[in-house]
Amino acid sequence: MKRRYSGRVWEDHFLPRLSSAEIQEMPKKDSLVILPIGAVEQHGPHLPVFTDTLLAETVLEESFKHIPSVTNIWVLPPLPYGKSNEHLGRAGTFSLSSSTLQSVIMDIGRSIKESGFRRLLLFNAHGGNSDLLNLTAREVRLETGLMVFRLNVGGLSVEESLLSETERLLGIHGGDYETSLIMAAYPDWITEGEVLCEYPELLKKSKFLRFQKSNFAWTIDDVSSSGILGNAKTASAGKGREIYELHGKQVAEMLIDMMNFEIDSLIDKASAEIRG
Secondary structure, three states: OOOOOOOHHHHHOEHHHOOHHHHHHOOOOOOEEEEEEOOEOOEOEOEOOOHHHHHHHHHHHHHHHHOOOOOOEEEOOOEOOOOOHHHOOOOOOEOOOHHHHHHHHHHHHHHHHHOOOOEEEEEEOOHHHHHHHHHHHHHHHHHHOOEEEEEEHHHOOOOOOOOOHHHHHHOOEOOHHHHHHHHHHOHHHOOOOOOOEEOOOHHHHOOOOOOOOOOOOOOHHHHOOOOOEEEHHHOOHHHHHHHHHHHHHHHHHHHHHHHHOOHHHHOOHHHHHHHO
8 A cells, every 4th residue: 555655755854754863963054844834625626625735745745856865854744734714614624823823833943943953944835825924934033043935836837838828827726737736646536527617807807906916815705606716627637747847846956945045144244344
């Protein structure tokens, strides 16, 4: 039987597999600790409510195919619950409040600091978490002194040939992109015969308001009757595999960059003293 947490990430870079003594003794100067964050929420009639958490895990798995095995990057257990109150009222949505999610991440940040690490990446796969995580990242930085990084799976680039322009603008939940990825990674988790297409009238009703700009507040009931935003009918496992390959290379490069980054190097102190 295939184990869910198998493969390089979970066997070679999963921090909880180590003992306390091993974690105590490992070099911390150039280490990066990753906290994957997802959600448990409705994704229409065809995708599992675990979609966002699955995407956080699988994109990370893909990225480690492009990272040397000895790299000092470590993954924590994924946080499967997020701020999903925009989907509350739809069956299968289990949401944390903003204050609860922020408190959980703050506590984890404090613990990472206590264990001697210096860098934390909040690796997010649910759009509804993004604004809160931006705020929380700075709070963790201020309280602990950790270098805190943010990365959204949904913000990674995708070749224009893979998604239509309409899908890029409106297909943000359960559409072509997410469905293709789940088809490639967990095809048995998709409910066959229930794949839909639904777009809101946003492009016709406003010249300026866009989901990607986060310049208006919405709930799923405001913008969708089916619970999805996008065209899942154009999704395919092949497309999903192409996206995974692209994302894996992008994320691997970003992780290496974060691991080598030193925030104290951003100010040229000698020049500042001369100018002063």
